[in-house]
Amino acid sequence: MRSWSDDNPKARLMQRKRTAIVNAAREAFLDTGYAETSMHRIAEAAGVSIKTVYRHFDGKDELFSAVIHDACSAPEGPEGEHADLPWLSEPPRVALPMAGIDYLSRVLSPTELALYRVVTRDAPRFPELGPRYRQVMEVRVGVLARYLGHWAPSEGWTVAEPREMASTFVAMLGRDLFEDALHGVRRPDDDEIAARARAATGQLMALLRSGAS
CATH class of the missing domain: 1.10.10.60 (Homeodomain-like)
Incomplete structure (x- = not known):
């Protein structure tokens, strides 16, 4: 632009x-x-x-x-921070479930699902669509990766690859929920989204404490 x-x-x-x-x-x-x-x-x-x-x-x-x-994408504030992500200022035990709910609420929204369908339908004819879509989606992973890297020293985590751990968290969040919503099987309600965010947080925290990276 x-x-x-x-x-x-x-x-x-x-x-x-x-x-x-x-x-x-x-x-x-x-x-x-x-x-x-x-x-x-x-x-x-x-x-x-x-x-x-x-x-x-x-x-x-x-x-x-x-x-x-x-x-x-989450809008950015004047200093480049993501202004509508209040979890960024919270410690991990509070922030990660919030981050999970935020991620799932966005990716499962009708607009995002519809745009994803457009990409998957037309990408074979217009290969530039895939990289364009992925570039924007990777912003979310990057925000989470920076958050994990920031808290690693004080939490005692050994995180050699924060982006990989962030991608793992995203994968745990979306497992089966995204496919169900994408294919019109069902859209998870708020309670299921919150439960998945808590479960994925527990799994991620266990990985982080174990030193897996």
């Missing part, structure tokens, strides 16, 4: 237009998929010219990446 300096008098207008474009693109991608969505359709739905769309995004794959990022 192209950007403008904060002191640019058109910056706020540009941001509003960008938001409109991303929102219109999300609805279009979810409605007809990546392959069948044109930039002209997105421009029309957003109420902007095609030239404006390309002023913000170099192409459809970059716009799709922005849609994924907007739908799936």
Whole structure:
């Protein structure tokens, strides 16, 4: 995405237009998929010219990446911290169940599941979609990995590969729940999500205490 300096008098207008474009693109991608969505359709739905769309995004794959990022990423505060992740300031026994609930609530949301279906359906024809999607998803693992690395010394953990441990936690969280929701078998309710987060936390803490990394 192209950007403008904060002191640019058109910056706020540009941001509003960008938001409109991303929102219109999300609805279009979810409605007809990546392959069948044109930039002209997105421009029309957003109420902007095609030239404006390309002023913000170099192409459809970059716009799709922005849609994924907007739908799936936690917003960042002024210092780069993830402002809506209160668990980051808590000790592990409190933070990890909270992190698990947050992760599952996001990844099992109708919007994220629908975007994942778009990626898996159209990636064979548009191989750039997979890396775009994975890049955004890896942000979550990175946040958790940094958290584990930060607490390792005070907790007495030996964590040679924090990202690997974070990925393990994510895998334990999503086991069977994600597939069930993705395939429309069922969507876990809040109680089941909380129970899975507690169970995965217990498993992860056991691994961390054992020194497995």
